[in-house]
Structure formats: structure tokens, C-alpha cells
């Protein structure tokens with residue numbers, strides 16, 4: 014069994030199958046691109062992989078363990094983190110505070126110890142602040158550490174969303190259209206950061222409409238159309254397949 018595996022996964026809303034009978038293997042360390050026209054089921058796929066939705070049928074396995082049916086926080090704790098299609102920020106928080114909240118998920122010291130300000134708590138706190146600052150440096154958000162997150166430009170806010178997801182120390186990172194609404198320069202900033210993240214060993218699943226971004230990053234691509242996986246393989250080959258081009262015909266996203 015592969016690192017992360019979906020077997021016969023279907024999610025229905027009423028009579029509509031948002032995704033239908035999806036079989037998908039994700040390899041450790043890869044950047045798997047998920048593409049498809051609007052409404053083809055891409056976000057639903059991420060939502061079932063992270064238990065935001067429960068699959069109507071089928072199963073999902075992570076490192077051989079069945080994870081479908083677990084609570085979203087349990088899945089996050091196992092090492093699967095995600096971003097959302099729109100920016101979500103903590104009101105009034107600085108960049109540092111926003112990422113710290115997520116980093117606390119890894120915090121092992123219990124509340125009583127933190128109340129008593131034990132040495133274990135102080136050591137761990139120092140370690141976490143250090144990690145968060147390293148993360149902000151790596152993602153080139155360091156200059157904004159003490160700024161209110163709400164004051165960042167759209168591109169940097171989306172990058173902050175990725176930093177927040179990453180601060181929980183995931184093994185798998187699921188990104189839902191990370192470059193939406195960005196100009197070329199901002200999109201390339203995000204591309205470079207996703208590459209760096211992947212190079213640290215994080216497996217990336219990337220929903221992306223921007224073909225340049227997709228072809229730059231993805232080592233493999235799966236294509237959805239009306240909730241069905243219609244193609245899978247090397248990015249350039251897959252995007253040139255007749256059925257993939259036809260699926261996109263009449264849409265303005267390619």
C-alpha cells in the first residue's frame with residue numbers, strides 16, 4: 014500500500030456525486046497536482062482526505078492505517094495539514110502569533126505544567142518560537158513577523174496560510190489553489206516556497222488552475238472531470254491527452 018491511498022472513494026451531496034469511485038495513490042515525497050474544471054470535485058477530494066467531509070463510501074489509508082472516519086483534528090495530528098481555497102486569518106493576530114497558534118498543536122507539555130512555568134514548558138516554548146521563526150525565514154515572511162496578519166497583501170496572506178498549515182509539522186500538505194488571485198510575481202514566490210517545503214521532505218498535494226505553476230511543481234498529475242478521475246501521470250503528457258483537453262474545452266481556466 015502506498016503512503017497515502019484512496020480506494021473507491023465517493024462523496025455524494027444529495028443525488029450529486031461530487032467525487033465518484035476515486036482510486037488514488039500518493040507517493041511519499043512527491044508533488045501531486047490535482048486539476049480539473051470548476052466543480053469537478055477537487056476541493057471535495059481534499060475535504061474528504063482531511064475528514065472535513067466523511068466519504069459516502071470507500072476508504073482512505075495513511076501509512077497503512079485507515080484514516081477515513083477519524084475526526085479532522087486527529088488527522089491533522091497524524092501529519093496531514095491543509096490550506097483553504099480562501100484566506101482565513103485569526104482576527105487581530107500578528108504574523109508570528111498566527112503561526113504560533115498552529116505550532117502549539119505540537120506542544121506536548123500539559124496545561125498544569127505550563128501554568129506552573131516548569132523548565133520543561135520554558136524549554137519547549139523556546140524551541141517552538143525558534144522553529145516558527147525558522148519557518149518564517151524559510152518562507153521569506155520574516156520581515157513581517159510582528160505585523161498584523163490582516164495588513165499583509167493578498168499574496169502574503171495566502172503564504173501565511175501555508176505557513177500556518179506547515180507549523181503543525183505535517184508529513185503531507187494539501188494546498189487548495191494556493192496562487193488564486195495572484196499576479197505572476199506573487200505566484201512565483203509561492204512556487205519557490207512550495208518547492209522549498211517539498212525539499213524538506215513534505216509530500217505535497219496541490220490543486221492548481223495555473224498551468225505554469227502546475228508544470229513547474231508537479232511530479233505527477235491526476236485530472237478530475239465531473240467527479241471522476243479521467244487521467245493520471247506525468248504532467249506534460251497528461252495535459253496533452255485528448256480527454257483532458259476536451260474536459261477543459263469551453264472553460265476559461267486553462
Ligand SMILES: Nc1ncnc2c1ncn2[C@@H]1O[C@H](COP(=O)(O)OP(=O)(O)OP(=O)(O)O)[C@@H](O)[C@H]1O
Nearest residue numbers: 026029030031049050051052053054055056057058
Ligand atoms: N457542501 C456542499 N454541498 C453541496 N454540494 C457541494 C458541496 N461542496 C461541493 N459541492 C458540489 O460538488 C461539486 C464539486 O465541488 P468542488 O468544490 O469539490 O469542486 P472544485 O473542483 O473544487 O471546483 P472549483 O475549481 O470551482 O474550486 C460541485 O458540483 C459542487 O457544487
Ligand SMILES: [Mg+2]
Nearest residue numbers: 055056057098
Ligand atoms: Mg475548489
